[in-house]
Amino acid sequence: MLTLPTYEDVMAAAARLDGHAHRTPVLRSRSADALLGAQLFFKCENLQRMGAFKFRGAFNALSRFTDEQRRAGVVTFSSGNHAQAIALAARLQGIKATILMPHDAPAAKVAATEGYGGIVVVYNRYSEDREQIGRTLADEQGMTLIPPYDHPDVIAGQGTAAKELFDEVGDLDALFVCLGGGGLLSGSALSARALSPKCKVYGVEPEAGNDGQQSFRSGAIVHIDTPRTIADGAQTQHLGQYTFAIIRRDVDDIHTVSDAQLVQAMRFLAERMKLVVEPTGCLGFAAARALEDQLAGLRVGIIISGGNVDVARFGELLKA
Numbered sequence: 001m002l003t004l005p006t007y008e009d010v011m012a013a014a015a016r017l018d019g020h021a022h023r024t025p026v027l028r029s030r031s032a033d034a035l036l037g038a039q040l041f042f043k044c045e046n047l048q049r050m051g052a053f054k055f056r057g058a059f060n061a062l063s064r065f066t067d068e069q070r071r072a073g074v075v076t077f078s079s080g081n082h083a084q085a086i087a088l089a090a091r092l093q094g095i096k097a098t099i100l101m102p103h104d105a106p107a108a109k110v111a112a113t114e115g116y117g118g119i120v121v122v123y124n125r126y127s128e129d130r131e132q133i134g135r136t137l138a139d140e141q142g143m144t145l146i147p148p149y150d151h152p153d154v155i156a157g158q159g160t161a162a163k164e165l166f167d168e169v170g171d172l173d174a175l176f177v178c179l180g181g182g183g184l185l186s187g188s189a190l191s192a193r194a195l196s197p198k199c200k201v202y203g204v205e206p207e208a209g210n211d212g213q214q215s216f217r218s219g220a221i222v223h224i225d226t227p228r229t230i231a232d233g234a235q236t237q238h239l240g241q242y243t244f245a246i247i248r249r250d251v252d253d254i255h256t257v258s259d260a261q262l263v264q265a266m267r268f269l270a271e272r273m274k275l276v277v278e279p280t281g282c283l284g285f286a287a288a289r290a291l292e293d294q295l296a297g298l299r300v301g302i303i304i305s306g307g308n309v310d311v312a313r314f315g316e317l318l319k320a
């Protein structure tokens with residue numbers, strides 16, 4: 001039996017993050033409201049430290065290390081933002097961080113991770129098992145493995161973004177959350193159920209990688225091959241044990257959007273709201289746009305999850 005994190009854990013995480021994570025702004029936009037005929041509240045985690053909500057879960061997880069764990073260090077695997085989050089949170093807490101990254105990770109993300117003091121070890125995304133390599137390092141060197149999403153302290157930390165949103169704007173009718181492995185969605189759902197119980201909570205995945213939707217609908221975790229999508233933060237192959245249990249219990253539905261819809265959302269957020277949002281960070285807004293008919297007159301929260309996109313690539317995507 002898993003002991004699932006609760007909203008109490010989200011509150012404890014919020015206290016640990018106080019003074020370390022940014023309390024990111026909630027932005028409004030008249031043009032976005034007009035476009036959807038709803039009231040939209042954008043929680044801007046692209047403006048979080050290191051550029052994504054992942055700082056929250058990483059910092060919370062490392063805050064709970066014992067002295068012995070601190071001495072041996074942390075190891076993790078990630079295609080990007082979790083790596084930077086662990087590297088930064090570890091540096092802030094004086095802990096050594098080893099990060100496994102895929103051979104084809106964007107150069108900017110590798111450089112940023114090293115810039116925050118992380119030690120990067122490269123593996124082949126298509127032929128090697130990152131979880132196995134991570135576990136071996138953990139066993140041999142006594143390091144603690146902090147995975148990107150399936151960990152109670154990570155989930156509780158990620159839940160603090162939605163907590164701040166509800167604390168600031170009050171009840172919402174619907175909340176759209178980007179979905180990869182489900183750390184952000186499950187944490188957000190814990191906060192929504194506690195703070196705005198009637199709010200519909202929706203996860204949003206890229207169409208090419210709808211394992212979460214399949215899992216939600218079939219009632220068992222579905223594994224898929226690494227999906228090809230511009231939403232590189234949502235290229236996960238499966239939900240986790242903890243995240244799936246919470247999502248099944250507390251989430252209302254899971255939607256998908258195409259890469260073309262992500263680009264359209266990215267363009268709107270850049271042109272109208274002056275926000276640089278990475279493709280994965282646009283999932284929630286893109287889905288809200290597609291479901292416009294069902295949202296008329298409602299108060300809708302959208303978590304913009306991150307803004308780490310190479311500027312040249314950002315330009316390329318918008319040009320196409």
Ligand SMILES: *Cc1c(COP(=O)(O)O)cnc(C)c1O
Nearest residue numbers: 081180181182183184233305306
């Ligand atoms: C990691 C990430 C996601 C997905 O988060 P999960 O907790 O894995 O579901 C979404 N957006 C961005 C920007 C991310 O870095």
